[in-house]
Amino acid sequence: MARSIWSGVITFGLVSVPVGLYTATEDHTVHFHQLQRGTSDRIRNRRVNERTGDEVDTGDIVKGFPVGEGEYVVVEPDELDEIAPGRSQTIDISDFVALEAIEPVYFDRTYYVAPRGKEYAKVYELLRAALAEGNKAGIATFVMRNKQYLTALRAEGDVLVLQTLHWADEVRDPGSELPELPSGRAGSGKELRMALQLVDALSGDWQPERYHDTYQEKVRELVEAKAEGQEIAVAEAPPEATNVVDLMQVLEGSLQAARSGRDGKKAAPRQTESAQRKPARTAGDGRTAKAQDRKAPPKKAGTAPARSRGRGGDGRSELRKLSKAELYQRAAEQEVAGRSKMSREELVDALAAGGRRRKTSAA
Secondary structure: OOOOOEEEEEEEOOEEEEEEEEEOOOOOOOOOOOEOOOOOOEOOOOOEOOOOOOEOOHHHOOEEEEEEOOEEEEEOHHHHHHOOOOHHHEEEEEEEEEHHHOOHHHEEEEEEEEEOOHHHHHHHHHHHHHHHHHOEEEEEEEEEOOEEEEEEEEEEOOEEEEEEEOOHHHOOOHHHHOOOOOOOOOOOHHHHHHHHHHHHHOOOOOOHHHOOOHHHHHHHHHHHHHHOOOOOOOOOOOOOOOOHHHHHHHHHHHHHHHHHHHOHHHHHHHHHHHHHHOOOOEOOOOOEOOOOOOOOOOOOOOOOOHHHHHHOOOOHHHHOOOOHHHHHHHHHHOOOOOHHHOOHHHHHHHHHHHHHHHHHHHO
């Protein structure tokens, strides 16, 4: 059973209900100890007197506000509590606002709110139901651990949720803070329509369990691999930025991949049937060669058959004159599998191989 991190009362109008505040989330980050390099010696942080170098007990530490060179106004923890009588134990709702009116940038941490006893459950449920029915958030302030918070109290299922908010002067203006922002409407009407179709093709219900922290998984794998003396796999480099000139082709390719990916069970049989209809390539000794792996790395220069190098019969020389976007477009038209992950040279190889197969079929 979780323990409350704060207890007090929620008030709205003349109504009040005693509640407890509970942490809604937990951190699963992999934590490391600090060691001195080359040893197993732990590194510890200590609170020391800057002048004497002596360690100071936590009970002997007070807060000091600098007012001059070496001069401080000393404030005791009890004094901070005394200047907020009552408020440190009260979540006083001053306004109710439409929940969707609060911009996401203002939200900070999330806490669950529960009544502090069965006798308070009816008033608690009354507030929760009112917020849920009206899709409203109760705006309030309260003090916790010597800090005042602006909060939004809202309903989520059968529970009241309190979310701390950033104060208005804490939210930065993107127009003045960011170095580069679009000066006008980006993209043509056709590009925007294609982008909207792509967004629609990739849309679905919010299912948070579908997502997980892959970086923390990699960190754990790294630790396990190093502990067992295994080789460490290096992550792939990020993709290159999309060239504006190729934007339309990239959007079309992305849309086609998204649509096929949404119905993988139907897409797989079509690919299988297509592969079965294609004639198998035969090696020189009469044995059937394995189908070309389209995800394999590009072939090195000079490894093509002599007749292809001499006459350019497979069209590689012509294909290499095309941009990657043009190659991708042709690959999409020919339904080349795995094209979205291919490099420029791999697209050339795949298209050239497709051209050879079509000539063989025609013959």
